[in-house]
Amino acid sequence: MSDEVVVRRRDDGATELRVSGVFVMDDVETSSERRLARVALENGARDVLVGGLGLGFTVSALLADTSVRRVLVAELHDEVVAENHLDDPRLTVVVGDVRDVVAAQPDASMDAVLLDVDNGPDFLVHPDNAAVYEGAFLAECARMLRPGGTLAIWSMADSEALRRILAAHLTDVLAESVPVTLQGRAEAYWILSGRAGLSFAS
Numbered sequence: 001m002s003d004e005v006v007v008r009r010r011d012d013g014a015t016e017l018r019v020s021g022v023f024v025m026d027d028v029e030t031s032s033e034r035r036l037a038r039v040a041l042e043n044g045a046r047d048v049l050v051g052g053l054g055l056g057f058t059v060s061a062l063l064a065d066t067s068v069r070r071v072l073v074a075e076l077h078d079e080v081v082a083e084n085h086l087d088d089p090r091l092t093v094v095v096g097d098v099r100d101v102v103a104a105q106p107d108a109s110m111d112a113v114l115l116d117v118d119n120g121p122d123f124l125v126h127p128d129n130a131a132v133y134e135g136a137f138l139a140e141c142a143r144m145l146r147p148g149g150t151l152a153i154w155s156m157a158d159s160e161a162l163r164r165i166l167a168a169h170l171t172d173v174l175a176e177s178v179p180v181t182l183q184g185r186a187e188a189y190w191i192l193s194g195r196a197g198l199s200f201a202s
């Protein structure tokens, strides 16, 4: 993928990330990115794989918790990595596609996988990311979770199709709406999640 990545300071003082001219995120409303980390932390995660560094809010929220032992981040664009100034011995950032990074991990090696690489299955910024929300890749994520581990996915909207795919590989599937205020309007983003069964079989 060759995309133009721009992280810039806007006139209103906010920092904004754009890929190929398309708005990805800014630092004005980050509660859902931080909530994504909390979903893993509330399930006791200590070793976490994160897909998509962005402006680093999910990763910072994980690292703020002293019980977290290791955070492995897969970020597609090295320009995004260069803009982040996260410095923590528990953090490893790999520049690459999250699908390749997950495929390289051993079975049952992480407590949580957090995916925030795109806007969700129905609002893709990058068409190649469709595969991130499909059964084959989500089965791979389930494979690398320890028993009871968490897979959580940020999405702009709930998706019944995505919940069904999660339920094929995980238990306790939930769609949580996270209230956000966007340009003065009350809206919601979503986190879809599930947990690996207690006896590892998938």
Ligand SMILES: C[S@@+](CC[C@H](N)C(=O)[O-])C[C@H]1O[C@@H](n2cnc3c(N)ncnc32)[C@H](O)[C@@H]1O
Pocket (backbone or CB within 6 Å): 019, 024, 025, 033, 034, 051, 052, 053, 054, 055, 056, 057, 058, 059, 074, 075, 076, 077, 080, 096, 097, 098, 099, 116, 117, 118, 126, 129
């Ligand atoms: C919405 S941002 C992530 C926001 C992040 N949760 C935060 O707290 O700032 C999405 C990020 O995923 C990256 N990305 C997009 N597709 C990817 C892929 N297939 N694998 C890894 N990273 C990807 C983008 O470059 C971007 O940095």
